[in-house]
Structure formats: structure tokens, C-alpha cells
Amino acid sequence: MSVDSMFVHKMWNDHELSKMVEGGIPYPMLSDGGGKIGTLYGIYDDEAGIETRGRFIIDPDGNVQGFEVLTPPVGRNVEESIRQIQAFQLVRNSKGTEATPSGWKPGKMTLKPGPALVGKVWEVWKTKMAFDK
Amino acid sequence: MAEELKAGCARPTSEIPIEKEVSIQIEKPTKQEAKMIRVGKKAPDFTAPAYHKGKFINVTLSDYLGKWVVLCFYPGDFTFV
Structure with missing residues (x-):
């Protein structure tokens, strides 16, 4: 979503993005003229008249699970967004019985929060796991 | 799910549902x-x-609703990052 019109989105997709992504952009490119929605989400820069790089992960109940906002010159890390979605999905599927520690990736160890884990995280989770590849 | 728009001359704009105002506020x-x-x-x-x-x-x-959604804002079309 940006403040550009849907017509400009079409031109950008057809003339540039479709050369980067085969078949063009697969998801809807939304238009937010005037930044009304961006203002609602707290990421619209009214001095510059643009949206900053806000990214919101919204779960199937319509609740915001996470967000990240960057100033324009720095791009996002898509892999990190996907990792977060995978983590939120795991937690949701476990109905809150599992949690993903720092550095978690799919297939890695999760934590089972409960009285038995209090003061014992150090036994199962090591600092180097925050940097696991 | 999504209705198709007729491409007219007017530039379509976004809408935010207006929340019902609480009638009496103490x-x-x-x-x-x-x-x-x-x-x-x-x-x-x-x-x-x-x-x-x-x-x-x-x-x-x-x-x-019922799906995971990633909502991304960005500064503008034809920008570089």
C-alpha cells in the first residue's frame, strides 16, 4: 500500500515489477491517497506526504501480532517477516502451549511455558541459539 | 471477496468505516x-x-478474516528500495 493511485500501481507493475517477478505482483497493490489508512496505522509521514515502511502481521482473527516500521532508505528483510509468521502460526496452532525463543526457526526447539520451566530456561536454551543459521 | 471497480475519471479513494459515536459521554x-x-x-x-x-x-x-495477512506500506511506486 502506498499513496499512489491504482493507475500508477498498474504502470509500475506492468513496466517494471513484472520484469522482476514473473507474471507480475501476485497480491493486490492498494492505494491510500492522502494517507488516511497510513495515519490510522501510525506510519504516514504527513510532512513528506508518504507512507513509511510499515509492515503489519495480522492473524486470522484480525488481530495485529507484530509490526515493524522503517524509514524509507532501508529495505525490509522478507525472510525475517516469513520467520515471524511461521512462529506466530506455530504458537497459534499449539494454542499457547509452545513459545518460540530468540533465534527460533522452523524445526528448531520450542519452549513449553509452565511452572517447570521457571528458572530452567538456561538448561534448554543456549545463547548461541540466538544466532543459529 | 473483492468487487471489481469501473475505471472512471475520478481517482478512487480509500474508506475507513466510521465508528458509531457513543451518544452520552460523562x-x-x-x-x-x-x-x-x-x-x-x-x-x-x-x-x-x-x-x-x-x-x-x-x-x-x-x-x-480467517487468513493470515501481511499489510505492507511503502513510500512510493518507482522508488528504489
Whole structure:
């Protein structure tokens, strides 16, 4: 979503993005003229008249699970967004019985929060796991 | 889910559903509260015009209930990052 019109989105997709992504952009490119929605989400820069790089992960109940906002010159890390979605999905599927520690990736160890884990995280989770590849 | 738009001369704009005002308020809020996005709380609903696979459509966030949604804002088309 940006403040550009849907017509400009079409031109950008057809003339540039479709050369980067085969078949063009697969998801809807939304238009937010005037930044009304961006203002609602707290990421619209009214001095510059643009949206900053806000990214919101919204779960199937319509609740915001996470967000990240960057100033324009720095791009996002898509892999990190996907990792977060995978983590939120795991937690949701476990109905809150599992949690993903720092550095978690799919297939890695999760934590089972409960009285038995209090003061014992150090036994199962090591600092180097925050940097696991 | 998404209705197709007729491409006319007017530039379509987004819509935010107006929340029903509480009719009687005993205490006046001292200042206008800016709503903050909070994790674990509802994402504000909206409808916005969009371009999607060759068509102009209207997209409403609440139509995606039941699915995971990634909502991304960016500074502008034809920018570099």
C-alpha cells in the first residue's frame, strides 16, 4: 500500500515489477491517497506526504501480532517477516502451549511455558541459539 | 471477496468505516486520543482501491478474516528500495 493511485500501481507493475517477478505482483497493490489508512496505522509521514515502511502481521482473527516500521532508505528483510509468521502460526496452532525463543526457526526447539520451566530456561536454551543459521 | 471497480475519471479513494459515536459521554477526554496500533489488538478495518492481476478492485481488510495477512506500506511506486 502506498499513496499512489491504482493507475500508477498498474504502470509500475506492468513496466517494471513484472520484469522482476514473473507474471507480475501476485497480491493486490492498494492505494491510500492522502494517507488516511497510513495515519490510522501510525506510519504516514504527513510532512513528506508518504507512507513509511510499515509492515503489519495480522492473524486470522484480525488481530495485529507484530509490526515493524522503517524509514524509507532501508529495505525490509522478507525472510525475517516469513520467520515471524511461521512462529506466530506455530504458537497459534499449539494454542499457547509452545513459545518460540530468540533465534527460533522452523524445526528448531520450542519452549513449553509452565511452572517447570521457571528458572530452567538456561538448561534448554543456549545463547548461541540466538544466532543459529 | 473483492468487487471489481469501473475505471472512471475520478481517482478512487480509500474508506475507513466510521465508528458509531457513543451518544452520552460523562467525562470529556482532555485531549484527542490518537489510536495506537497495539500487538494482540484488532487491526483497524479499511477499504482501499487496488490493482490486482490486470483488474481494479476494492479490497476490504475484514474480508480476509480467517487468513493470515501481511499489510505492507511503502513510500512510493518507482522508488528504489
